[in-house]
Amino acid sequence: MHNIVSAGENAVLIYFGDKIDAALPEKIGNFANQLKNTLSDVIVDLIPSYTSLHVSYDLNKIAEQDLRTKIEQCLTQQESQSSLLESNTTHIPVYYGLEVGLDLERLLAEKNLDLDAFIEIHTAQAYLIYAIGFSPVFAFLGEVDKRIQAPRLATPRIKIPAGSVGIAERQTAIYPSDSSGGWNIVGRTPIDLSLNNSENIDKFRVGDKVKFYSITRDEYLKNGGLL
Amino acid sequence: MSFKVIKSSFLSTVQDYGRLNHGEHGMSQSGVMDEHAYAWGNHLLNNHFNDAVIEITFGGLQLEAQADTFIAVTGADLDFKINNKSAQIWHGLQIHKGDVLSWGVPKSGVRAYLAVKGGFDTSVLFDSKSVNLREHIGSKLVEGDELPYTSFDEATYRFIPPQYVPNYNQAIVLRILPTYQFNDFSINQRDLFFNQNYTITNANDRTGCRLSGAPIAIKKERMISEGISYGCVEIATDGLPIILLKDAPSIGGYPKIGTVFSLDLAKLAQRQPNTKLRFELMNIHEAQKQRKKFNQFFEISF
Numbered sequence: 001m002h003n004i005v006s007a008g009e010n011a012v013l014i015y016f017g018d019k020i021d022a023a024l025p026e027k028i029g030n031f032a033n034q035l036k037n038t039l040s041d042v043i044v045d046l047i048p049s050y051t052s053l054h055v056s057y058d059l060n061k062i063a064e065q066d067l068r069t070k071i072e073q074c075l076t077q078q079e080s081q082s083s084l085l086e087s088n089t090t091h092i093p094v095y096y097g098l099e100v101g102l103d104l105e106r107l108l109a110e111k112n113l114d115l116d117a118f119i120e121i122h123t124a125q126a127y128l129i130y131a132i133g134f135s136p137v138f139a140f141l142g143e144v145d146k147r148i149q150a151p152r153l154a155t156p157r158i159k160i161p162a163g164s165v166g167i168a169e170r171q172t173a174i175y176p177s178d179s180s181g182g183w184n185i186v187g188r189t190p191i192d193l194s195l196n197n198s199e200n201i202d203k204f205r206v207g208d209k210v211k212f213y214s215i216t217r218d219e220y221l222k223n224g225g226l227l
Numbered sequence: 228m229s230f231k232v233i234k235s236s237f238l239s240t241v242q243d244y245g246r247l248n249h250g251e252h253g254m255s256q257s258g259v260m261d262e263h264a265y266a267w268g269n270h271l272l273n274n275h276f277n278d279a280v281i282e283i284t285f286g287g288l289q290l291e292a293q294a295d296t297f298i299a300v301t302g303a304d305l306d307f308k309i310n311n312k313s314a315q316i317w318h319g320l321q322i323h324k325g326d327v328l329s330w331g332v333p334k335s336g337v338r339a340y341l342a343v344k345g346g347f348d349t350s351v352l353f354d355s356k357s358v359n360l361r362e363h364i365g366s367k368l369v370e371g372d373e374l375p376y377t378s379f380d381e382a383t384y385r386f387i388p389p390q391y392v393p394n395y396n397q398a399i400v401l402r403i404l405p406t407y408q409f410n411d412f413s414i415n416q417r418d419l420f421f422n423q424n425y426t427i428t429n430a431n432d433r434t435g436c437r438l439s440g441a442p443i444a445i446k447k448e449r450m451i452s453e454g455i456s457y458g459c460v461e462i463a464t465d466g467l468p469i470i471l472l473k474d475a476p477s478i479g480g481y482p483k484i485g486t487v488f489s490l491d492l493a494k495l496a497q498r499q500p501n502t503k504l505r506f507e508l509m510n511i512h513e514a515q516k517q518r519k520k521f522n523q524f525f526e527i528s529f
Binding site: 005006007008009010011013018020032044045046047048049050051052053054056058059060061063064131132133134135136137138139140177178194195198201202205206 | 247248249250251252253254256353361362363364404405406407451452453454455456457458459476477478486488489511514515518519522523527528529
């Protein structure tokens with residue numbers, strides 16, 4: 001069921017499954033919290049991702065074999081417990097305009113959708129956070145409705161403006177700061193998700209949810225959005 | 228009191244041991260590229276293991292001291308001078324107000340470390356002073372920057388036994404631990420990996436080190452992204468290795484053939500593009516034993 005492998009002289013990787021599964025992120029997020037509570041004196045860092053949890057530890061405080069035994073004990077306990085944390089949903093306003101949605105016009109043509117229909121599909125569901133990575137505060141959200149899925153650009157853009165909302169295959173995400181990238185850009189949020197505001201560090205958590213809502217050009221500008 | 232940057236260089240940044248506890252927020256580990264040289268710099272001055280230093284890549288930096296204190300320069304020989312006179316590296320030194328510290332071009336190695344007694348007192352960003360340009364955390368040193376430190380009139384040094392001063396011109400072998408997807412690689416793939424000389428390419432920076440050589444044929448192009456360890460070796464879709472280093476993203480989706488022993492990464496940090504290297508399998512218990520000893524000696528504890 002679980003599989004633990006070494007990831008370095010001071011790190012192990014716990015696999016919770018071998019396929020992307022909507023049930024895993026919350027489970028992995030909860031388990032990360034449980035480990036933080038019970039093994040805080042030996043654990044240095046935790047990286048939850050789609051199907052796994054990376055655990056780095058202080059090898060001067062615990063041997064790998066002892067850590068593995070303790071992790072296995074926690075895993076057994078977890079199976080008999082229900083969820084420890086309620087998942088939160090963060091609501092993010094997005095201006096779906098052609099002037100900020102750099103790939104929107106092409107996508108609408110390819111998908112044979114009008115803008116309202118596209119917005120309705122993209123904003124319909126609360127997306128699950130499967131992983132945080134690529135850069136700080138960058139949350140991988142899924143799964144995108146089949147009608148608006150699109151492959152990554154063949155040539156990534158050198159600069160995608162902060163706040164841009166993109167789609168890559170089954171995933172969608174917000175670029176928290178200016179960055180290079182190959183996702184299809186469909187809109188932009190006026191909200192500052194960059195580390196200029198240090199509170200953003202905790203904005204998203206694996207297992208939580210994100211729901212987008214559409215705002216007008218005026219609302220976007222009024223809330224500090226840039227064109 | 229502070230050092231004032233008189234002349235900036237290609238890449239000089241403030242670094243400490245790293246930003247170790249923000250992986251779940253998608254942050255890199257960051258921190259010094261050469262843990263050996265860094266640890267000695269702080270040790271020579273009786274500093275804390277995590278005290279912040281300046282990591283100087285390829286030289287070209289000039290600083291003016293605005294107060295008396297004690298320093299130690301370790302790592303690469305970048306033609307370090309005080310007031311235009313060659314000065315000793317791997318050694319504690321007293322400096323005075325008005326002294327100009329300069330680094331020229333690399334004679335041996337790539338990265339030099341300037342440690343100051345008590346550490347640099349720059350701002351703590353997400354629990355670390357380490358600058359990470361990829362993540363827009365802090366910035367590289369530019370002319371006019373001030374690097375604050377506490378002034379000292381007295382200090383005791385420690386000394387480094389000469390056998391611990393590395394020779395960065397020596398050939399390197401990177402010892403690798405069988406981790407991640409090691410067992411998913413076939414005997415033939417592993418043989419090709421361990422029995423060839425790779426070359427460090429120009430794509431070699433704080434994020435990672437890309438190697439050129441004979442490509443390994445691989446089946447799966449991408450896998451599900453998972454947490455990255457410092458030094459893990461991805462085999463990219465072209466069949467060639469990328470060693471992920473301090474500023475690497477926290478997760479990645481290429482298969483990984485193993486993880487380089489951390490103290491060998493300190494040696495890699497001092498090699499220029501076009502250097503040849505090879506990999507050798509290492510027992511993980513042996514790696515843990517050696518690293519534990521290193522941590523105990525330098526009092527590295529979290």
